[in-house]
Every structure is written in structure tokens, then in C-alpha cells.
Amino acid sequence: MLTPVTTWYLEMLSPEWLRPTLSSRADLVVMQAEVPSPEFSRFLYTAVGGDWYWLQRLSWSYEQWLRYLDRPQVQTWVAYVSGTPAGYVELEAQPDENVEIAYFGLLGQFMGQGLGGHLLTVGTQQAWNMGAKRVWVHTCSLDGPYALKNYQSRGFKLYDQQVHSEELPEQPPGPWG
Template identity: 30%
Template sequence: MKSEFWEVPEGQIAAVVTHLQMFERPAPRPMGRVDATLVPHAAPDLDWYRDLFMRVGGQDWMWFSRLGMNDAELAAILHRDDVHIYSVQKDGRDEGMLELDFRVSGECELGYFGLTSAMVGTGAGRWLMEQALDLAWAQPISRFHVHTCTLDSPQALPFYVRSGFQAYARQIEVADDPRKAGVLPMDSAPQLPII
């Protein structure tokens, strides 16, 4: 078996991206009671969204794509009728996010999905996925898809598979390190050294 290595230039990061999809709503998975509420946000405030995005994925998992957008770019996505934004609220505080993107006719992309560290391990992930599946398949779609990468939580990929998604493609993504670019704090994602 042969393997190859490719250099990642200084100041950049690389991730293996796995694309997953499903073509019908899987049977609901059993779960316990979760003390949280799913709240829709039509045309969400951009500062609110960036704060939640950062708390869910920026500090620990190097979510950065939305943080590098200016207000006009971000609003052009989030303020569309076919992009649905939800937060997971517990005790009056937003502790998770769900973004369903219906911009492609007949499809839904699970754009962003995650919880803050305060909710991890509480069963809220499974509950949130069941909410996502119900909301996505309530629309006239024939495909629901998502992608995750090695910069995300190592729990993400197996969680999506357990939820009924099947992997169908893999890519390598190379991007400027958002910490060096000033998009994320330098202490973000300490598991990935800055080179």
C-alpha cells in the first residue's frame, strides 16, 4: 500500500472533508428528555449570530468561514427565506445552533449544527438532530446532506453516520489559518498547532 504526503504551506491549515447524504427520513432514534427549546430566528442579528457561531465552533473546533465575512456577505445568506436559522435555548441562553439551507431546489444542506460545551453530553445533540430531520423532511426535498471535516469535533462524523447519513465523497481543504489571519483568537483550537 502506497501513501503520499503533501506540504501544507506555512500559515495555512488542511482538513479532510467528508460529504454525507440521505434520501429519506430515517426512523426516529430513542432519546431521553432534554431541557431545551429550539427557537427559530428569521433575519437574525449578525452580532448575535457571530457570538453563537464562535461559542459553538470557533473557539474549540476552528469554525471560521462565517466569521471572516463582512456584514453584507453574511446577511446575504442569513436573511434569505430559504435559509432557516435556529438556536437551542436553555435557561434563557442560546447554547446551540442549527442552520438548514434550502437554497438548492429539492435539497437541504445541514449548514451548521452544534452545541456549546455546556450542552455536550446532555443528550441535546441527538434531540437537535431529530429536530433537524423533522424540519428538513417536512419540506419538499429528496436529499438531505452535510459535510464535516477533521477540524471539527472527532464525534461529528460518527454522530452523522449514526443519525442516518451515508458518506459519499472525501476532499482535502487547504485554507489560510484563521488564527494567523485574525479571524479567530490565537488560542483557538489548541489541538491544531500554529505553523
């Protein structure tokens, strides 16, 4: 099915732009997944992105995942609620001293609880800690309904918008696809 998709590109040019929001939940912790684990990263990718047409990495082999993850430029930060993975943010440092928020999101059962703002705050702080001169992200009309608002609420500013068409399956693959 040919679907029109709007992509928004956002950036933060200074750590002072960050408008943090942090949860006071005692059962919430965000920590870095320091050991490259293709199985865990693929789980996060499908569990978070399965409902939003995240398709690009579904065909990756174990070796492709490992090659991507086992680089110092990539960091994965995971939010846990009572020990259960609730979402993640994947950061990738680029040669031009930019850090991209490559992937970000929550598992469905954890949406609507204020966790997204907290996780994005921590992820953005970590991007600045990686030596970024600029932190950027893109989101699109296929992503969660609050994604764009969350980025803008944290202080990211829109710098480009593009519309294109994508050939998509009738339904997103879901986390089990």
C-alpha cells in the same frame, strides 16, 4: 500552518432514514430564530465554531450576514437549556430541492450531555419539512470529535470523502476571536 483536512460528505435520501434521538430534559427547547439577526447568528457561529477553525464567515460584514440570513431558503434553529443558547443548526434550501445542514454544533459547556443528537434530529426533521428530496451535510477532521458519529447515528450515509490541506492559524480563534 499547512494542515491536512479530511472532509466527509453525508446524505439522507428519505425521512425514513432518520434515527431520531430526543432528550427528555424539561429545560431543553429547540425553536426557530424567525427574525434574521446578524448579531445573533454571528454569536452562534463564533460561540460554536470558534474552537473548530470556523473561519469563513469571520470577515463578513453586518450587511453580508443580513443578506444571507434574510432569505426564505435559510432557517436557523436554536437549542436553549434553561433559556441559554446551547447550540444551533442552520439549514439552507438549494435550487435542486436539496437542503444542506450548513452549520451545526453546540457551545462547549453543553457538549457531552446528549443534546447534539436531539438538536440534529430536530434540524433534520425541519430540513424534510422544507420540502427536501435530499438532506446533506459535510463535516471535517477539524470539527468536534463526535460530529461524524452523530451524523451517522442519526442515519446519514457517507457518499464522499476528500483530503486537502488548509493554511490555518496555530490555534483556532476561539469564541472570543
